[in-house]
Amino acid sequence: MATVIRLARFGAKKRPYYHVIVTDSRNARNSGNVLETVGKYDPMQPRDSEKRVILNIERVKAWLANGAKPSDRVYKFFVKAGLVAAKPVPVQTKKHLQSEKTQMKIKDKAEKLAKAAEAAKAAAETTAE
Numbered sequence: 001m002a003t004v005i006r007l008a009r010f011g012a013k014k015r016p017y018y019h020v021i022v023t024d025s026r027n028a029r030n031s032g033n034v035l036e037t038v039g040k041y042d043p044m045q046p047r048d049s050e051k052r053v054i055l056n057i058e059r060v061k062a063w064l065a066n067g068a069k070p071s072d073r074v075y076k077f078f079v080k081a082g083l084v085a086a087k088p089v090p091v092q093t094k095k096h097l098q099s100e101k102t103q104m105k106i107k108d109k110a111e112k113l114a115k116a117a118e119a120a121k122a123a124a125e126t127t128a129e
Contacts (some may be wrong), residue, residue: 002026004062005039006071008034019040020055022063031042038063041077061072 009030011017020039026113027033039055046052060083064070070078078084097108 003066003068005038005060005068005074007073008068017044020077022068025069036063039077043065051057053080055081055083057081057083085107 003022004025005020005022006029007018008021008023009016009018018041019034019037020041021037022035023031024035025032036059038059041053042051055077060078063077064083070084075084075087079086103111
């Protein structure tokens with residue numbers, strides 16, 4: 001059985017409150033088939049409040065040792081609590097840059113404009129003399 005540690009939503013409308021639960025990965029978010037509740041998360045609390053995220057550290061360590069995989073948000077909670085190491089930040093790719101073909105077109109256009117400006121300057125000098 002593949003176990004995961006994730007959030008289950010509770011609370012009223014527009015007043016969310018989450019339980020950090022351990023469950024089978026095939027179960028729905030709030031299916032009720034919870035193996036164990038290992039913490040609570042109240043996003044309505046201020047960010048610096050200690051009541052915002054409450055974890056049972058010993059039980060979390062036991063479940064991680066048994067192979068439970070945390071969700072992305074829960075992983076961030078564990079990093080902040082010092083239970084796991086932070087994932088390395090991916091290196092920015094060059095996908096935001098223009099293609100080489102486009103860069104060459106821009107370079108060629110700039111060279112043509114520079115030659116035209118030099119020719120116009122030379123023509124202006126010869127007519128001035």
